[in-house]
Amino acid sequence: MVSIKDIAKQAGVSISTVSYALNGSPKVTDETTARILAVAKELNYIPNAAARSLKTRETKIIGVFLTDFSGAFYGDLLQGTKEILSEKGYDLIVCSGKQSHRMLPERMIDGAIILDETFGSTELLSYAERGHKLVVLDRELQHSNINQVLLDNKAGARLAAEYLIEQGHRTLYAVTGPSGSYDSRQRLQAVTQAVERSAGVKLTVIEGDFNKSAGEQAAATIIAENSSTAAAVFCFNDEMAIGMFNYLAAHHPDIQIGEHIHIVGFDNMELASYTQPRLSTIDYSKRKWGALAAEQLIKLISGDEVEHERIYVSLIKGNSVRSAKES
Numbered sequence: 408m409v410s411i412k413d414i415a416k417q418a419g420v421s422i423s424t425v426s427y428a429l430n431g432s433p434k435v436t437d438e439t440t441a442r443i444l445a446v447a448k449e450l451n452y453i454p455n456a457a458a459r460s461l462k463t464r465e466t467k468i469i470g471v472f473l474t475d476f477s478g479a480f481y482g483d484l485l486q487g488t489k490e491i492l493s494e495k496g497y498d499l500i501v502c503s504g505k506q507s508h509r510m511l512p513e514r515m516i517d518g519a520i521i522l523d524e525t526f527g528s529t530e531l532l533s534y535a536e537r538g539h540k541l542v543v544l545d546r547e548l549q550h551s552n553i554n555q556v557l558l559d560n561k562a563g564a565r566l567a568a569e570y571l572i573e574q575g576h577r578t579l580y581a582v583t584g585p586s587g588s589y590d591s592r593q594r595l596q597a598v599t600q601a602v603e604r605s606a607g608v609k610l611t612v613i614e615g616d617f618n619k620s621a622g623e624q625a626a627a628t629i630i631a632e633n634s635s636t637a638a639a640v641f642c643f644n645d646e647m648a649i650g651m652f653n654y655l656a657a658h659h660p661d662i663q664i665g666e667h668i669h670i671v672g673f674d675n676m677e678l679a680s681y682t683q684p685r686l687s688t689i690d691y692s693k694r695k696w697g698a699l700a701a702e703q704l705i706k707l708i709s710g711d712e713v714e715h716e717r718i719y720v721s722l723i724k725g726n727s728v729r730s731a732k733e734s
Contacts, residue, residue: 487697560593622650648672684726
């Protein structure tokens with residue numbers, strides 16, 4: 408591998424002069440810089456990013472850590488993140504899995520956006536204590552090097568549950584995400600509270616995993632339990648709700664969504680607008696969520712003051728829910 412020592416030897420200058428030239432320092436004349444750059448190109452010199460980052464203490468790279476990449480959720484979130492980082496001169500890498508955690512302590516990145524339950528909160532706090540800058544999207548942590556940009560899960564879940572209850576439904580099912588999910592725990596807590604405030608409403612919780620297959624399995628369970636009354640279902644994300652649609656279309660075409668079973672999702676995925684009937688769901692801007700996370704992280708890295716942020720939600724009323732009296 409070609410080093411700056413090789414460039415210095417061929418250009419007839421010192422190693423420090425090559426270093427200054429490659430980093431655009433005004434300490435080297437334009438003529439000398441041009442000659443050194445020409446030699447570097449001729450030798451196919453590739454800068455050592457790790458060595459450079461040790462010297463400058465920055466890589467201009469931000470890591471986004473996700474639990475996984477499955478489903479249609481992450482595209483808009485990452486696009487919003489990328490747009491802001493590009494404006495600020497940063498590149499983006501997306502990581503998943505515990506082996507990728509070492510990118511923080513090894514300072515391969517300048518900061519991280521976390522939506523990954525494989526990180527323990529104690530682990531993140533230890534990184535923050537060492538000076539690493541973090542924005543978390545999936546938990547509440549208090550540290551000067553950590554900013555929270557959280558989705559208003561509880562408000563969204565309350566909107567969904569109260570909407571179903573207002574339509575006269577007294578049998579509610581909640582299809583959750585995985586047990587380790589902060590978002591799922593927040594939504595379940597809000598749904599439980601909404602039901603407790605409503606006399607005569609029964610809540611049954613079905614554990615899911617945010618994937619279509621969980622929605623299919625939940626649909627089978629609900630249909631087996633409800634032969635005489637209309638069931639109202641709050642799926643904690645749209646992907647599971649769409650899995651429910653798929654199962655009913657394939658196995659119970661006589662059961663009409665919006666008549667025999669009433670479904671609300673969460674996330675307002677693009678596909679939700681094409682379901683028949685149109686899925687009722689909780690809407691928010693995933694693009695804005697990613698963009699705001701990137702903005703907050705850049706502020707942390709720059710030493711600017713930041714405050715925790717929240718992404719607000721709204722209910723989109725589709726045709727997958729009607730009044731229980733009409734069912």
